[in-house]
Amino acid sequence: MKDFKNFINGEFVGTASGKTFENRNPVDNSVIGMVHEAGEPEVAAAVAAAKAAMKGPWGKMTQAARIEMLNRVADRINERFEEFLDAECKDTGKPRKIASHIDIPRGAANFKAFSETLANHPTEAFKLDTPDGQGALNYGHRKPKGVVAVISPWNLPLLLMTFKVGPALACGNAVVVKPSEETPATATLLGEVMNECGVPAGVYNVVHGFGGDSAGAFLTAHPDVDAITFTGETRTGEIIMRAASVGLRNISMECGGKNPGIVFADCDMDKAIEGTMRSAFVNCGQVCLGTERVYVERPIFEEFVQRLKEGVEKLKLGRPEDADVDFGPLVSQEHKEKVLSYYRTAVEEGANVVIGGGIPDMGEELNAGAWVEPTIWTGLADDSRTVNEEIFGPCCHIRPFDTEEEVIELANDTDYGLAATVWTENTSRATRVAESMDVGLVWVNSWFLRDLRTAFGGAKQSGIGREGGVHGLEFYTELKNVCIKL
Ligand code: NAD
Numbered sequence: 001m002k003d004f005k006n007f008i009n010g011e012f013v014g015t016a017s018g019k020t021f022e023n024r025n026p027v028d029n030s031v032i033g034m035v036h037e038a039g040e041p042e043v044a045a046a047v048a049a050a051k052a053a054m055k056g057p058w059g060k061m062t063q064a065a066r067i068e069m070l071n072r073v074a075d076r077i078n079e080r081f082e083e084f085l086d087a088e089c090k091d092t093g094k095p096r097k098i099a100s101h102i103d104i105p106r107g108a109a110n111f112k113a114f115s116e117t118l119a120n121h122p123t124e125a126f127k128l129d130t131p132d133g134q135g136a137l138n139y140g141h142r143k144p145k146g147v148v149a150v151i152s153p154w155n156l157p158l159l160l161m162t163f164k165v166g167p168a169l170a171c172g173n174a175v176v177v178k179p180s181e182e183t184p185a186t187a188t189l190l191g192e193v194m195n196e197c198g199v200p201a202g203v204y205n206v207v208h209g210f211g212g213d214s215a216g217a218f219l220t221a222h223p224d225v226d227a228i229t230f231t232g233e234t235r236t237g238e239i240i241m242r243a244a245s246v247g248l249r250n251i252s253m254e255c256g257g258k259n260p261g262i263v264f265a266d267c268d269m270d271k272a273i274e275g276t277m278r279s280a281f282v283n284c285g286q287v288c289l290g291t292e293r294v295y296v297e298r299p300i301f302e303e304f305v306q307r308l309k310e311g312v313e314k315l316k317l318g319r320p321e322d323a324d325v326d327f328g329p330l331v332s333q334e335h336k337e338k339v340l341s342y343y344r345t346a347v348e349e350g351a352n353v354v355i356g357g358g359i360p361d362m363g364e365e366l367n368a369g370a371w372v373e374p375t376i377w378t379g380l381a382d383d384s385r386t387v388n389e390e391i392f393g394p395c396c397h398i399r400p401f402d403t404e405e406e407v408i409e410l411a412n413d414t415d416y417g418l419a420a421t422v423w424t425e426n427t428s429r430a431t432r433v434a435e436s437m438d439v440g441l442v443w444v445n446s447w448f449l450r451d452l453r454t455a456f457g458g459a460k461q462s463g464i465g466r467e468g469g470v471h472g473l474e475f476y477t478e479l480k481n482v483c484i485k486l
Helices: 040-055 063-079 081-092 103-119 157-170 185-196 215-221 234-245 269-285 298-314 333-348 404-412 427-436 469-476
Strands: 002-004 006-008 011-013 020-025 030-036 125-128 136-144 147-151 174-178 204-206 227-231 250-254 259-263 291-297 352-355 375-378 395-401 419-423 441-444 477-485
Touching: 002 185, 006 040, 006 185, 020 081, 040 147, 040 174, 040 204, 040 215, 063 081, 063 103, 063 157, 063 185, 081 103, 081 157, 081 185, 103 157, 103 469, 147 157, 147 215, 157 174, 157 185, 157 227, 157 469, 174 215, 185 204, 215 234, 227 234, 227 469, 234 250, 259 269, 259 404, 269 291, 269 298, 269 395, 269 419, 291 298, 291 404, 298 352, 298 375, 298 395, 333 375, 333 395, 395 404, 404 427, 419 427, 427 441, 469 477
Parallel strands: 002 030, 147 174, 147 227, 174 204, 227 250, 259 291, 259 419, 291 395, 375 395, 419 441
Antiparallel strands: 006 011, 006 204, 020 030, 125 136, 136 477, 352 375
16 A cells, blocks of 8 residues: 655655545556645645745756756656556556556656757847947846746646646746646655755655645645646636736646547548547547547548447457556546536437447456446537537547538637647648637647647637747746846
8 A cells, every 4th residue: 555645845744634535546446545635734834845945056056957957857757667657557547558658758758858948948139229329238037936836637647747847847946746636646756756866855846635625725825836837627727817816926727628620531531530549539538638529521421430430449448557458447436427427418418329428347356447438429419518518538529511611610619729630631721720720739630749849738718828848938937138238
């Protein structure tokens, strides 16, 4: 049985209240360990440690030394790859095949990619003419924001957390991380790595617990937190924005989505099927960028539905450690109930269930786990709840369309605006449609092909701000203009 403690000022600590909660493996609902729930005193201690770290050696370290240290962190995650992989798979139930290719390598890469990008980014400079003819020189100087609160979700725990911690530390901030209550393991393990790599105490802190009236709320309300970066549900983002408004603290929000996939009749069908299989079902559909609404041009509609169904039939469900398994359980019993409630709603709303819609029989050993069937629907009205609300499960609705104008209208008819995919061999059309999407990210003939130098974030209710590449500089640093009269 594991013991997941808070990591404060370089030490693993329990809590004054002694409060703990269970961490369960969603594969079979067994208890993996106990998590120490941080109360106000632990959150205050973590924030104070981070604030003090900014005044200590970390605050004085050169950028080159900081980057070298973060490179060591990346290398050490890779050296302890199996431990991180095991922890992530037990927490989430996701297949090792996926976590070993995406979660852990990308989690490590986040400590290298951003330091390199940020270190090589030039600072702006402008020469100003003045009446005396001597002029003045302006240049931009960036300072770290200070103490950054990182609030992260459970679907890609290490990857999404380090996507924020990497650039935050590269820019010289100190962080207090509040991982999801569902997935405390890899954030805790990273504390060990930070110590092993000589990262000064207080630079990286972890407080465990829930959102409201728990560690999340205590952290976002703390007046010494200078900025808050959040990934999670849009409704939670609204609550955090309210907390951040006190003292006018900076926020970065990466929230939910109801992403469209648009498939034109002139697409490469094999690629469109393969890509949509991944975008709808990988990680059991628990990817913010995933496709839950698929629009297919009418001449290929029937064939597309049939081939996607055949793809689902081939998915192998099972334990994460089995090498040929590509589909695991949802993250928790609570999330299973939510997804199943949408499966029922879809039927009530008149969906034609092409495949799935229920709970698979996984056998005696696994039936207590958070399993649901991968599901495809057709025939729903555009204003149905199933087509409009984020489900965050392994499911999609497929609808035919007739014209480019019609599908652009349909795809954009949502409160969300995170990502879209477009499948066509016509480059002019691809460009036209991609540019018409009211979203932050569009993939043409691909999905989740991420270049860490590019901007990442959502439009409308899917987020505020952009992270990734040099865009992180805007959030993780305070830009000051220095004007020197010559
Ligand atoms: P969630 O909003 O329930 O929780 C996210 C984090 O916020 C957790 O750590 C949680 O404990 C914390 N939290 C909850 N209430 C809080 C409060 N009142 N104050 C402070 N913290 C609080 O989201 P989730 O269920 O963990 O994740 C799934 C959601 O995340 C989906 O909506 C998905 O689309 C979104 N997501 C978005 C992106 C993106 O990049 N846009 C990436 C992954 C997931």
